[in-house]
Amino acid sequence: MRRGHVKWIPILIAGLILAWQYFSSDKFVNPETGKKSHVGMSTQQEAALGFQTYRQVLSEARTIDSGPEVHAVKTVASRLAKATGQGGQGYEWEVSLIDDQQVNAFCLPGGKIxxxxxxxxxxxxxxxxxxxxxxxxxxxxxxxGAQRVLQQNLTQTAMLGVAVSLSDMDYGKQRAVMGALGAGAQFGILMPFGRKHESEADEIGLMYMARAGYDPQESLRFWQRMDQAGRAGPPEFLSTHPAHGTRIQQLQALMPKAIEEYKRARGQ
Ligand SMILES: [Zn+2]
Known part of the structure; x- marks a missing residue:
């Protein structure tokens, strides 16, 4: 076989595996938006993994167990949990406050915050x-998280298929092609996917807060403060989250609907 030849059989096989991985995966309909997606884990697996990670994080951290700050965090969590409605069904919500200067918060799959x-x-x-x-x-x-797991599995299958199909090519070329494809997957698939999730979390989070009776307009001021905090030093949170301007614009577009929810929650 001529050196540098690309083999097509591995690509074809990877394509079939990819299709199988995708179509045999569980489907999920977001009750908030009605959008359908495919996931790479069951809710039980997610909850188990989330719980395990939560225990791990807490075991390595100093938690604060009482005081006004804990009270505030717990109150907000329980009001929001009620507001998640069908989306939060089966979730065992729990929140911990960790004494740490990181400007950050997260919620694990299954509901541990x-x-x-x-x-x-x-x-x-x-x-x-x-x-x-x-x-x-x-x-x-x-x-x-479960959507990202599937996305990563699919990307891995594709990359493996390409790697095998290039195995006759000289090593330097192989590395160059794989490097380019890896970057392509990162910037062309995984990052847009991440941005889509951020916008979705902003939208749904805004409805949750409004439905829980918190003024949704505070979100605009909060993200402004986060942006300023980010300029003083890099808060963990912002490095994985979208640019300030885009976020504010999207939130403003959603504000009329959020204010409706807020008024309804307040009985106005
Ligand atoms: Zn986020």
Missing amino acids: VVYTGILPVAQNDAALATVMGHEMAHATSRH
Whole structure:
């Protein structure tokens, strides 16, 4: 066989495996948006993994167990949990406050939430806390982690197929092609996927906070404060989250609907 030849059989096989992985995966309909997606894990697997990670994080951290800050975080979490409705069905919501200067918070699949004290001075009030926690809880109820697992599995299958198909090519060329494809997958598939999830978490999180009776307009002020905090130093949160301007624009577009939800929650 001529050196540098690309073999097509491995590509074909990878394509078939890919199709099988995709079509045999569980489907998920987001009750908030009606959008359908495929996931790479069951809700039970997600909850087990989330719980395990939660235990791990807590075992390595210093948690705060009482005081007004814990009370605030727990109150916001329980009001938001009720607001998740069908999306949060079967979730065992729980929140821990960790004494750590990171400006960060997250919610694991299955409903375990972690808030770092570092975010409290930026949040400043319960509505802002509801903004960030609502966003994180929306990632969990939208099963973004399980969607990403499938996406990564599919990308791996594709990359493996290409790697085998190039095995006759000289090593330098192989590395160049695989490097380009890897970057292509990162920038062309996985990152847009991440951005889509961020927008979705913003949208659903905004509805959660409004439905829980927190003024959704505080979200705009909160993200502004986060942006300023980000300029002073890099908060963990912003490195994985979208640019400030885009986020504010999207939130403003959703605001009329959120204010409706807020009024309804307040009985107005
Ligand atoms: Zn996010």
